[in-house]
Amino acid sequence: MAKRKQAGATPATTAASAAGVEFTVHEYEHDPRSTASYGVEAAQALGNDPARVLKTLLADVDGALVVAVVPVSGQLDLKALARAVGGRRAVMAEPKAAERATGYVVGGISPLGQRRAHPTVLDASALAHPTVFVSAGRRGLEIELAPGDLVRLTDAGVADIARG
Numbered sequence: 001m002a003k004r005k006q007a008g009a010t011p012a013t014t015a016a017s018a019a020g021v022e023f024t025v026h027e028y029e030h031d032p033r034s035t036a037s038y039g040v041e042a043a044q045a046l047g048n049d050p051a052r053v054l055k056t057l058l059a060d061v062d063g064a065l066v067v068a069v070v071p072v073s074g075q076l077d078l079k080a081l082a083r084a085v086g087g088r089r090a091v092m093a094e095p096k097a098a099e100r101a102t103g104y105v106v107g108g109i110s111p112l113g114q115r116r117a118h119p120t121v122l123d124a125s126a127l128a129h130p131t132v133f134v135s136a137g138r139r140g141l142e143i144e145l146a147p148g149d150l151v152r153l154t155d156a157g158v159a160d161i162a163r164g
Contacts, residue, residue, distance in 0.1 A: 010137030011103065011113030016145065019153055023145040026133065030107075030140030038107035039072030042133065042142055053133045053142070054126060056109045058098040058118070061087035065101050067120040067154070069111050069134065074123075074162040084121045084159035108138040111154045120156040122147070127158065 009017070016023045028045035030038075039055040046053070050073035057068045061082050068076050082090040095106045103115035111120055111134055126132050126147040134150065136143040151158060 012110035012137040015113035021149040023143050026142045028140055052129045056111045058093040059090045060093050061085055061090040065118050067111055067118045070123040070162040074164045077161055077163045080161045085119050104137055108135050110135040110137045120154040121161055122156040122158050123162040124158050124160050
């Protein structure tokens, strides 16, 4: 896997480059009619196992935004996320609040290069793969990197926060 800088770099790819991690950018044609699951669309378009393609979700845990990164093949367990950050109650953040906090649009929210750093939790299943895919900061663009690098770049905790 080679470090790759491209025209039209995003804050996510810039953050990965600046940290010196190896990554690969994968681009696919996003279908604007595909709004049910951006992550599943990415997995299918790139021909990847949905367990290796991760979605970035924001939740409000006791009044604070928390980033959760889980496989697109599963769902976020809000109770498990709250426990992972020492909170009591978690609810999904409103999409507009997630966009304001991260600087990305829904469907293109990356755990990397967000406008402000937020506590981040990566589902433990990601560590079973040599590389994983997360949004590179826009719909139709994914960044592939080692899960350990993802943990390091986001200062993420690792916990079982996905189900299904």
